[in-house]
Amino acid sequence: MMTSKNDKYIGRYKINAFLGSGTMGRIYRVTIPVLEKTAALKLFTPSRALIEKVGLTCLREQFIHEAAVIANIRHPNVVGIWSLEERANELFYLMEYYCRNLGQLIGESYWADRPSRKVSVDKACHYLTQIVEGLCRLHEADIIHRDIKPFNIMIADTGTVKIVDFGLSKRRGEKQFFCAEKLTIGTPFYSAPEQIDSPETVDQRADLYSAGVILYRMVTGHLPDKNPAQPSELNPQLDGNCDRFILKAIAPHPDDRFQTAEAMSDGLKAFSVQYKNARQGECFAPDEIFQEKKTAPRIKPTLPIRSESSRILAKDAGKVFNLDDLNQPLVFVENAFQKISDTTVIDHATNLVWQQSGSRYPMMWDQAQRYIQLLSESGFGGRQNWRMPTINEILSLVNPKHDDDFCMEHVFSPDQKWLWSSDTRSKRAVWTVDAQMGFVNCSDLFDYNFVKGVCSVK
The missing domain is CATH 1.10.510.10 (Transferase(Phosphotransferase) domain 1)
Known part of the structure; x- marks a missing residue:
């Protein structure tokens, strides 16, 4: 039932990544042929110890039962099962894929x-x-x-x-x-x-x-x-x-x-x-909000903020990105934003020009790179030097409203929640920022995130 490390396919589905293990199976992100659609595949792979305890036949019946339980449940808050298949002695089912x-x-x-x-x-x-x-x-x-x-x-x-x-x-x-x-x-x-x-x-x-x-x-x-x-x-x-x-x-x-x-x-x-x-009933007046926000640890950044993309290993990320144990920033930038137009914002504190919004929809890594390239080619906002920001640059936009509530300042669109950076962790993994939760994460190249262009002021 197990697939060898060298196998690239399960049945006719191309393996893109191993996602984790469930109760009785291993879960992969795969590509559906012809459609080139991403899906999650759960392969029946019980451990030897589990087989010895329960028996392979019973476990197999339970696995089929698991798929059957939810196959006919149609609800927006329950994952959808697309098919149950068995090929070359491999039993698996295909379902919707979500990256977080x-x-x-x-x-x-x-x-x-x-x-x-x-x-x-x-x-x-x-x-x-x-x-x-x-x-x-x-x-x-x-x-x-x-x-x-x-x-x-x-x-x-x-x-x-x-x-x-x-x-x-x-x-x-x-x-x-x-x-x-x-x-x-x-x-x-x-x-x-x-x-x-x-x-x-x-x-x-x-x-x-x-x-x-x-x-x-x-x-x-x-x-x-x-x-x-x-x-x-x-x-x-x-x-x-x-x-x-x-x-x-x-x-x-x-x-x-x-x-x-x-x-x-x-x-x-x-x-x-x-x-x-x-x-x-506890709303603050504008000056009180200003005073409250000032209590957060903020600094005037040492310019320039790192703008060259790098491969940052997981063991070095906390130091390079200046993060705490929960991957949230230890300090926050004291920004000085000014809207240049309806589409661009400059932060005089960092000498960076940003898209006010960013991509309208989340996209995979290669699509995000193409999106940034098109910004420069089209002269978006009157500029042709757009690039994908580093993690340190994205974090310069994130500030806490409370200790459990982060956001980008109101001059930016709130729609872009999860942002790609130009920093990679490996050949298949890229560092990202959750702007609403205020932490650094890592995504696979095939995951979906938004992207926001940045330019350095010359």
Whole structure:
């Protein structure tokens, strides 16, 4: 069932990259022939230890079951399965491909108990609303996911959430193919207490508990302990309404939680409205905003900022880009922006001219390079020396509004959330910046990001 390291294809699909491992399979990014369309492919590759525990036949049936569970679920927040195929003794299914997930967004690592990047409350509610809506659809079909966690929440280019990895899912009341005592069901940090004790008997409230832990994680940067701290103790932007909602969602006993995904969705909507109204009541006058922003660590940059693209190894990135442990900037530039036209902005602090917006749509690396080339060829903004910015140049635009809320200044379009840089990490990987979360990441050449042109003032 395994593909050798030298193989370039699985069936008729060309392998572009290995993405990771699921419960019973390895996941690849592949290209569909003729169409040249990118897709994700999950190949049935159980470990030898798993085969010895459960048996190959049972695992194979479970893999087919996994694809069948979601093949006929049509919902914007559930990943789409396109086909289940078997060729040359390789069993796999093809599905939609997305290049980022919530785990990457918050900076969760294999050491999940370490602090993660916080997400603004508005954005966290935006993501959780979609997760719960996806669970509404699954639970309506009597499907319990049983492994809701950040790395199983993909994020499309538009910000739409997609629930993935149904390897541990089950229909309510059905008998599982493998014995529960043979496998750990779920991820300990996100699994409900009853799921750890008796995974075969859990109902939809276990999924809702996991969704609540995700929200706790997003807004506090921490996982809840056995006796969790009030979220507002870890994030001063939160209030009692937030505390009540989250602590109800992650109540140890299922009877004390939201009983259905619909009830949790209604509670989330009410909490979100209350939070927004409370924050509006705390709005600052313009001079107060100016004073608040000045409290962030800002510097006048030493000119010029590095503009030559380089290959920066992962071990050197923190030093070269001046980042903290969560890949966020240690200091921020004290900008001096001026709009030159409707399409260009100059920062007198860095002597850089920028596109006010950038590419209208996210694109792959080679497309982004062509986009920049066309800017120069067309004399965009009256200039012919456009180039792709380095990570250090992009970071000069990013500033914090709060410790969990970053953005580019208001003179720039907010649409370009994820930006390519000219700095590479390897032959297949390029450094990128998430402008809304304020951190440096890495993307494959075939991933999709926006691009924003820059020029140095001569």
